[in-house]
Amino acid sequence: MDWKHIKEIxxxxxxxxxxxxxxxxxxxxxxxLIIKLIKRGKGFQKIDPTARGFFEGLIKTVLYALVIITxxxxxxxxxxxxxxLIASAGVAVSLALQGALGNFVxxxxxxxLKPIRAGEYVKVGEHEGTVRAVGSFYTExxxxxxxxxxxxxxxxxxxxxVNYTREGTRRLDIEFGIAYxxxxxxxxxxxxxxxxxxxxxxTEPSPAVLMSECADSAVKxxxxxxxxxxxxxxxxxxxxxxxxxxxxxxxxEIAFPQMDVHIKN
Numbered sequence: 001m002d003w004k005h006i007k008e009i010x011x012x013x014x015x016x017x018x019x020x021x022x023x024x025x026x027x028x029x030x031x032x033l034i035i036k037l038i039k040r041g042k043g044f045q046k047i048d049p050t051a052r053g054f055f056e057g058l059i060k061t062v063l064y065a066l067v068i069i070t071x072x073x074x075x076x077x078x079x080x081x082x083x084x085l086i087a088s089a090g091v092a093v094s095l096a097l098q099g100a101l102g103n104f105v106x107x108x109x110x111x112x113l114k115p116i117r118a119g120e121y122v123k124v125g126e127h128e129g130t131v132r133a134v135g136s137f138y139t140e141x142x143x144x145x146x147x148x149x150x151x152x153x154x155x156x157x158x159x160x161x162v163n164y165t166r167e168g169t170r171r172l173d174i175e176f177g178i179a180y181x182x183x184x185x186x187x188x189x190x191x192x193x194x195x196x197x198x199x200x201x202x203t204e205p206s207p208a209v210l211m212s213e214c215a216d217s218a219v220k221x222x223x224x225x226x227x228x229x230x231x232x233x234x235x236x237x238x239x240x241x242x243x244x245x246x247x248x249x250x251x252x253e254i255a256f257p258q259m260d261v262h263i264k265n
Contacts, residue, residue: 020075027067049118057136103137106153120165177218179253190250191223200231218255
């Protein structure tokens with residue numbers, strides 16, 4: 001192909017090509033503006049926060065696809081041929097993007113079945129945190145130390161999800177080891193008084209102190225209380241420290257690992 005031939009092609013199709021590029025640029029800018037307007041709209045704000053990220057990604061994909069198809073038509077590419085090309089390439093693309101398609105379908109399943117919602121604290125495999133959003137392909141979690149974790153949607157639909165928020169209340173078990181010679185009744189009363197006097201501890205079911213184990217070096221007592229999910233971590237740390245101080249005040253010895261050695265002549 002010589003320069004003369006290239007010049008003829010540019011003279012014949014150059015205007016269409018320029019218009020097509022212009023449509024792409026303007027279309028992408030317009031698509032971004034439309035997405036911003038949709039996100040600010042009252043109707044979009046009424047959508048479940050969990051689903052907003054998913055629908056935002058879906059709308060963005062549809063708008064960009066429309067821009068590309070329109071630009072192809074302006075450039076003179078027959079839409080039937082363009083659609084046929086996309087369809088023929090679809091098989092190869094779908095094979096190459098099996099993971100992405102699985103994540104997309106997984107996102108739909110999460111939105112339909114709703115095992116998780118935005119704002120809930122969940123554990124998925126080794127990861128746990130507060131759900132920020134369920135996107136088209138990934139679900140975002142924010143950990144307690146403010147790390148962002150993006151989990152593929154397909155992994156959430158194929159593994160167990162522990163939802164700590166859904167029921168509203170949680171049971172908190174804190175174990176204390178006391179010496180074998182300590183007064184169990186005094187230890188139980190000290191821990192119950194502590195629990196009953198701590199804000200956020202539910203009265204129904206009422207707090208309980210149970211003997212959980214006769215271990216090698218200690219008698220283990222379990223302080224069991226119920227609380228709202230939002231108070232769980234505060235009460236865990238507060239009652240752990242308070243329990244130690246309460247047992248000390250009651251004269252109850254906290255056990256520690258020890259071994260008796262008998263020497264025979």
